[in-house]
Amino acid sequence: MLSLEHKKAFFIILFVINFLFLYFAFYMRGFSLSVFLSFEFAFLGVFIIILLSFLSYHKKITLLAKQVVIIKKPLAIFQKKVLNFPKNLKFSDINDDFETKKKLNFRNFVLFFSFFKMLAYVFFVLGFLFLQKQELLVIFAFIVGIFGVPFAVLLFALSVFVLGLYKK
Structure with missing residues (x-):
């Protein structure tokens, strides 16, 4: 998990990107309440969707990681490497592992369509429709x-993992 310093850095980057992109939207479409509401709703909606996706996948990966048992092999420093070629080849039926693939696909399907993520998408669509119904939707500001959020995530990933900033 990310440290508190990383989280603070992410939210600072998110705030700065929010401000810069909002300024760009105002510059292109003029200062108005409809531009502000369209922009901020889209920014907030995408942020909630990405956050809930991250938390859902993080929870699932943490649960799966607890089930993994790692057995360390002793170092084979003085062991000769012997090439073993199989004497008999065994061909398996194509549908042997079909049942396990179906179970794995169902688990991934359930993970992708988690309740809170779907709730975030519903919130996003209903907000879009509400803005449209109230005639406050500015498509440019919405886009x-x-x-904004994916750009902030990209900048954060570049700053932490590529450039090595925000290290302890």
């Missing part, structure tokens, strides 16, 4: 708001 700029959608691209």
Whole structure:
């Protein structure tokens, strides 16, 4: 999990990107309440969707990681490497592992369609429809708001993992 310093850095980057993208939307479409509401709703909606996706996958990976048992092999420093070629080849039926694949696919399906993630998508769509119904929707500001969060995540990933900033 990320440290508190990483989380603070992410939210600072998110705030700065929010401000810069909002300024860009105001610059292109003029300062108005409809531009502000369209932008901020899209930014908030995408942020909630990405956050809930992250938390859902994090929970699942943590549960799966607890089930893994790692057995360390002793170092084979003085062992000769012997090439063993199989004497008999065994061909298996194509559908041997079909049942396990179905179970794995169902687990991944359930993971992708988690309740809270679907709730976030419903919130996003209903908010879009509400803005449209109230005639407050500015498509340009909405699209700029959608691209703000992924851009902030990209900048954070670059700053932490590629450039090595925010190390302890």
